[in-house]
Amino acid sequence: MEGHLSIQLTVNGRAVAGEVEPRTLLAHYLRDALGLTGTHVGCDTSQCGACTVLIDGLPVKSCTVLAVQADGSAITTVEGLASGGHAHAVQRAFQERHGLQCGFCTPGVLMLSSWFIQQYPTADDRQIREALDGIICRCTGYENIVQSIARAQEIQRENQAPLAGEAREGVSS
Amino acid sequence: MSQSVYGARVRRKEDPRLVTGHGQYTDDVQLPGLLYAAMLRSPHAHARILSIDARDAEAMPGVVKVYTGSQLKGLVAPIPTAWIPPESDLKMVEHPVLAYDRVRYAGDGVAMVVAESRALAEDALDAIRVDYEALPAVYDQVRAMATDAPQLHGDAPGNVALHWTVGTDTDEVFRAADVVVSQTIRQQRLIPNPMEPRSAAALYNGATGELTLWATSQNPHIHRVLVSGVLGIPEHRLRIVSTDVGGGFGSKIACYPDEVLVAYAARDLGVPVKWTETRSEHFTATSHGRDHVDEVQLAGTRDGKVLAVRVKAYANMGAYLSTAGPGVPTILFGLIVNGAYDIAHASAEVYGVFTNTTPVDAYRGAGRPEATFLIERIMDRYAAAIQMDPVEVRRRNLIRREQFPYANPFGLSYDSGDYHQALDKALAMLDYPAIRREQEALRRQGKYIGIGFSTYVEMCGLGPSQVAGAVGFQGGLWESAMVRVHPGGKVSVFTGASPHGQGEETTFAQIVAEKLGLPLEDIEVVHGDTNRIAMGWGTYGSRTTAVGGGALALAADRVVAKAKTIAAHMLEIPEEAVQFEEGRFHPEGSRDRSVSFQEVTLQAYLAWNLPAGVEPGLEASAFYDPTNFTYPFGTHIAVVSVDAETGETRLMRYIAVDDCGPTINPMIVEGQIHGGIAQGVGQALYEGAVYDDDAQLVTGSFLDYAMPKARFFPRIELDHTVTPSPHNPLGVKGVGETGTIASTPAVVNAVMDALAPLGVDDLAMPFTPARVWEAIQAAEGRKGGQS
C-alpha cells in the first residue's frame, strides 16, 4: 500500500508481518490489525499505563511507540502472559487478591507487574506503590493491586522452589 | 454442597477472561466493513454557528460522510432528560445531538465524520470549516445567575434550570438558638474518568430492521428506551449490548449524543460504525460531577445538641440537562442533609444553574457526597465553636440504636443501624487518646498532624418505584431476574442490573448457589444484553445487590418451590414433608430416600411424570420492587500530616468501619470500599476541574487533572459491623458509593484539624500543596498583623 511500511515482529511467540501507516501506534496495531484487544487504550497522553506490553522483555506503554519502531522486536501482550496453559504468577495473584474490578487497567498492570516481580522479587509495599506510578486505576484504590503484586512475589518464590512446579494452576480459576 | 459459598471470599468468575485479555469491551468490537466516526467539537464555550462547510472534508479519500446539526434537525429528536423533580420548575431546554445554531460549551458536538479508519476520520475533522461568532461565556453558577450574565437558553431566564425547596421551617429555631455556625463551601467539579473511555458501535440489519448498538452503558435498558425514542427505532428492533464495561462511576448512565449519532449513521449508511472517545474528549464530552456552592448553617446548644441545619445550594448543571442530572442536586442531596444525626429541623433550597460547561450528572455518590460533606464539615465547625471534641459532638447527635426506623426531617425512613458501635470500633482501631497525645507532642516540635472524622449515613439501593415516581424519576426502580435451570442441571441467571466492575457475576452466582445448593461453577450470570434479558434498570446508586440481588433471591426461591413440588411427586410424599438440603430433596427427618436437584430438573424437562397441573420446565422470573432505600453507614477516620514548609499533605492512616448489612463476598465488598475511598480522597486532596475566564477547561488531560496514584495511599484499615436492612430479602445495603461519600470529609476534617493551630480555618478543595501553603502564609500574615 502506498505510504505504508513493512514490519516484522514476534508477538506472543508468533512471527507477524504486516504493512502499516508510519503513524500507526503499536497499541492500535495490536488491537486493530492483530485483533489483540487485551491491550487497552485509556488515554492519549501516556499517563494511564493500560496499554503496557513487554517489548524485548521490558514494560513499555504501547501508545508511546509507533508500530514501525517495534519492527524486529519481540512483544508480549496480556494474551501471551500465560505459558503452556499455565497462568502467570500475576494472573493468579490478581484473582486471589481481587486486584481487578472493571478489568480495564488490568492488562497493563499485569504486564508491568510481571516484569516488576522478576526484577524486584522482594520489593516492599512502598516500593510496589512507587513502581505503579505510571498506572492509573480508577476502581481499586490500588490497595488490592499492591496486595496482588506482593502475593505474586510469593507465588514466584514458591514456583522457583524445587518441586513446586506441579503446584501451578491453570488459567481458569 | 459441603461448604457454603455464600458469605465467602470466593474468586471472581469474571476474572479469568479479564486477566487473559479476553474481555469484551465496546471498543473491542470488530465487524466486517466497520467504519469509524470522529466528532468535531466546539472550541468555543459559547458561540453562534454562522456556517459549516464540510465539502473539503467529504472529498478526502476514505471519508464516507459528514453529518452536521442542521442536516439532522428534525430527523433525530433532541436528547431527553429522565429526571424531572416535582415542583422544581425544571426548564426542559433543547439538547440537540449536534448543535445547529449555537454551541454552549467547549466540547459541544458540531459535526460527525464517518471514514474508513479512525485516523482518516480524525484527519477530516481538521478540514471542516466552521464559522463561529464567539459569545460571552460563564462557567460559574453564582455568576451565571447575575442579571448581566450571558444567557444560555431562551426558555431559562437567569440561567435558572430549576429551583427546589424541601424540609421544615427552620427560621424560628435559628433565631432562638444559642449557637449558629455558618459556612460557604465550594465542592469542586470532578471528572469521573473511568479508565475505559466511552465508546459505541452500531450494526444495522436492513433486512430485519434490527439495530444492534454496543455501548459503554451502566443501564442498557434505559439506553434502549432513550435511543429508541430519539431515533424512532421500536424497542423490539433495538438491541443494546454492554458486555464488559470498564467502570462508569455515574458517567455511563446518561444517554449521550455520540451513541445516538453512531446508531443513526449505521442505519443511514447500512454499514457498521464505531466511535470511541479519546481521553481528551472524555474530559469535555462526558458528564462531570459535583460542582456546588453551598451555604450551610447549623443551630445548636452550647452543650453540643444540634437543633437545626439548613442549606442553600447552587448546583452547576452545565450547558444542558444530562439524563439524571436534575435529580442529583435535589432528591439525592436535599433529602439527607441532616446526615446520620438526629436533627429535628432541616431544610434545603437548591438552584440548578445552566453554565457554559460540560453537563453535570451523577458521579460516584451523586448528591450524597455533597450532603455528607456539608454536615460533616459543619459538625466540626460547631465542635470548634463550642470547644468540644468533634467525636463527642458526633456521639451526642448520632441517631441512637433504639430510634430505628428513624424518620428524618424530610420523611425518609432510615432502616437500621448502630451508629455508635461503628464509631467506637473505629476509635478503638485508631487509639484516639494516644494519637491526640502524639499530635500535641508533634505540635510542640512544629509538626502538624490532624485527625478527621466522618460518621456518615447514605441512602442507596434505589427503588422503590413508587418513590421514583414521586420524586420525578422517569422510570421504575425495581429490578428483574430470571433463573433458568437447564435440563442437565446447569443454571443461567439473567439480571437486569448491569455490573461493570462490581463483581455481581460472582456475588449473584453465590446467591443462586446458596439457594439451589449447586456449585458456583454450574452457574453463569448473564447481563448487559437487552436481547437476552428482561427489562431492567441497571447499575447505579448502589442498587445492584440490594434490588437486583433481591429479585434474584425471589426468582431462585420460586425455582426451588417448583422443584420441591416435583420432588414430592417423585418421592411420593406430601410437599410439606419435603426438605431441601445441600442440593437434595428428601422426606423430613430421613435421608434414606432422596432425589437430587439434577434428577428433579431432568424430570421437569422430560415431563413424563409431573404432578397434576405442573407445567414442564424449570425456570422462574421475578420483578422485585424494594420497599424502601437502604441506609449503609459507618465511621471513617483519616490521619494526615501537613508539612507547613511545603504545604504538602500526606495521608498517614485511613480507618473505615462500614456497615452494609450481611456481606455475600467480603473480598468484593472490601474492594468497593477501597476504590470508593480513593475517589473521595481524590476530591479532598488532588482532583478538580478548572475553567478559565473564557469557560475553557484548563484541566483537560491526565497531565493537568491529578488522578490518585498508588503512592498517595497508606494501607487502608477496614472493619465492619453488620446490621441487616429489613428493606430487601437479603438484608443487604449498598456499598458501591459509601467509601466516596465518607472519605472526602474525613480527609478534609483531618487537614483542617492539622492546620488549626496555624490559624487556617477555611480552605477550598482540593488541598493541593500550593493552596495549603498559601493558606498558611495568609494566616501567618493575619497573625503578624494582629500582634
Ligand code: FES
Ligand atoms: S493508553 Fe498508553 S498510557 Fe494511557
Ligand code: FES
Ligand atoms: S480495575 Fe477498573 S480501572 Fe483498574
